[in-house]
Amino acid sequence: MFVLSILKDTVAVHPSQFGLPPEQALTNELNKKYANKVLHDVGLCICVFDISEAGEGKVRYGDGFLWYKVVFRMVVFRPFASEVMLAKVKSSDEDGIRLSVGFFDDMYVPLVYLPEPCAFDPNERAHFWLPGSEATSSHELLDSPTVNRMYIDAGEIVRVRVEADEFYDDEPGPPKALEGVQQTGQLENRRSPYTITCSLAEQGLGPVSWWKDAGVEAMDEG
Amino acid sequence: MEVVNQKSALLSNYEVLTLLRELENDHLARTRTALRIKKEEEAAGIARTHAPPEEVLENLRTVEVEAIQHLSAEYQPTSSQSEAGIERLTRSLAAYDLTKAEKLQIVNLAPTEAVELYVIVEELEDRLGGQLDDILTAVRESLTSTPVAERSTEENAVEEIVYQAGEAEDYEGWDANDMVFDDTGEGAGVEGDLDVDDD
Structure with a gap:
């Protein structure tokens, strides 16, 4: 799930911080600047791991800051493709399931990556899997007795495989002025900068409870 | 900003959790000292003129707390893992023909059942058909057994409370006492009595 990335940056230290040891x-x-931010094509930064190299602090004309050139290592959340990890179901809708790992929740399971045959139950607001069923259309599946359905409820812990990740670097457009009033806080159609697509469609994936105490025999059946 | 190396190394969940816990303890210790100094100065009637502004790294705190919550949740194996255990596990995994990524996932997820291992390792049957149980045993051995794990999470909870109460010095002593309690193997019911004895 986590990797170390080596980054290079120029950092300004405010005079009020001169009392601290420079590395601190x-x-x-660096933590102020990077922690909990998504770096394009790198991942979600968690915190600084260590500083590998730092130049002499220099004072520039015009301010009292000490400017350092720093090479440092960062703990970054970037699960690799095909990695298996545990996540919590955040919500479900007709288009799929949204997962969360607490500090990151732009993880989605689209319909194609749900175990077959699967359908969305609008009453329960959850997807369910009907193992061993011949039914194909969602109507047939929704007619099935509720007892046999295996629901993927919100809040459940699921084991998922990471299929792909995508970064979006949307530039904010020009400010829109409606009747001379600047519109602010238009966040509706902003894409999240980093999304992970996950899969549940495999033996052993899905809610952890499904596979507890399931032996190899169960594997062969499926 | 410049990215020198996007992926210089892989980190296991346990390593990240340890790092974050250290940060968290540092932070708690620092806020505690700051508070104490402030109180002392107030008591002495000194006005703080040159005090640096209190800096709280909001983003860091957020991601720190949420990541610790996720990584130490009861569905993660981290609570029963230890540094020595993981080291032993990686040593024994070296004997099998596994890729680096597969080994990392075995450490992260600590699969104790065959189904879990099937998901992690591709073509498990063909590659390591007979050694399947050996790997599972190695994983099981690397984990401290479940009841101890449960108790250790309790200990952690106690530790945190002790920390917040601002008695970092007492914490060492507490740990030692707890070990003695562990060895006797008595039920949790007598815990209260033991506490009284300690005092």
């Missing part, structure tokens, strides 16, 4: 002040600055 630099780590603070």
Whole structure:
């Protein structure tokens, strides 16, 4: 799930921080800048792991800051393709399931990656899997007795395989002025910068409880 | 900003959790000292003129707390893992023909059942048909047994409370006492009595 990325940056340390040991002040600055942010094509930064190289702090004309050139290692959340991980079901709708790992929740399971045959139950607002059923259309599946259905409820812990990840770097467009009033806070059609597509369609994936105490025999059946 | 190496190394969940816990403890210790200094100065009637502004790294705190919650949740194996155990596990995994990514996932997920291993390792049957049980045993051995794990999470909870109460010095002593309690193997019911004895 996590990787170490080596990054290089120039950091300014405010004079009020001169009392701290320089590495502590630099780590603070770097954490302030990067922690909990998505770096394009790198991943979600968690925190600074360590500083591998730092130049002499220099004072520029015009401010009292000490400017350091720093090479540091960052703990980054970037699960690789085909990695198996545990996540929690955040919500479900007709288009699929949204997962969360607490600090990151732009993880989606689209319909194609749900175990077959599968249907969405609008009453329960959850997808269910009907193992061993011949039914193909969702109407037939919804006619099935509720007892046999295996629901993927919100809040359940699921084992998922990471299929793909995507980064979006949307630039904010020009500010829209409606009747001379600037519109602010238009966040509706902003894509999240980093999304992970996951799969549940495999033996052993899905809610952890499904596979508890399931032996190899069960594997062969499926 | 420049990315020198996007993926220089892989980290296991346990390593990240340890790092974050260290950060968290550092943070708690620092806020505690700051509070104490402030109180002392107030008591002495010194006005703080040159005090640096209190800096709270909001983003770091957020991701730290949420990641610790996720990584130490009861459905993760991290609570029963230990540094020595993981080291032993990676040593024994070296004997099998596994890729680096597969080994990492075995450490992260600690599969104790065949089904879980099937998901992690591709073409498990063909590659390591007979050694399947050996791997599962190695994983099981690397984990401390479940009842101890449950108790250790309890200990962690206690530790945190002790930390918040601002008695970092007492924490060592507490741990030692707890070990003695562990060895006797008595039920949890007598815990209260033991606490009284300690005092």
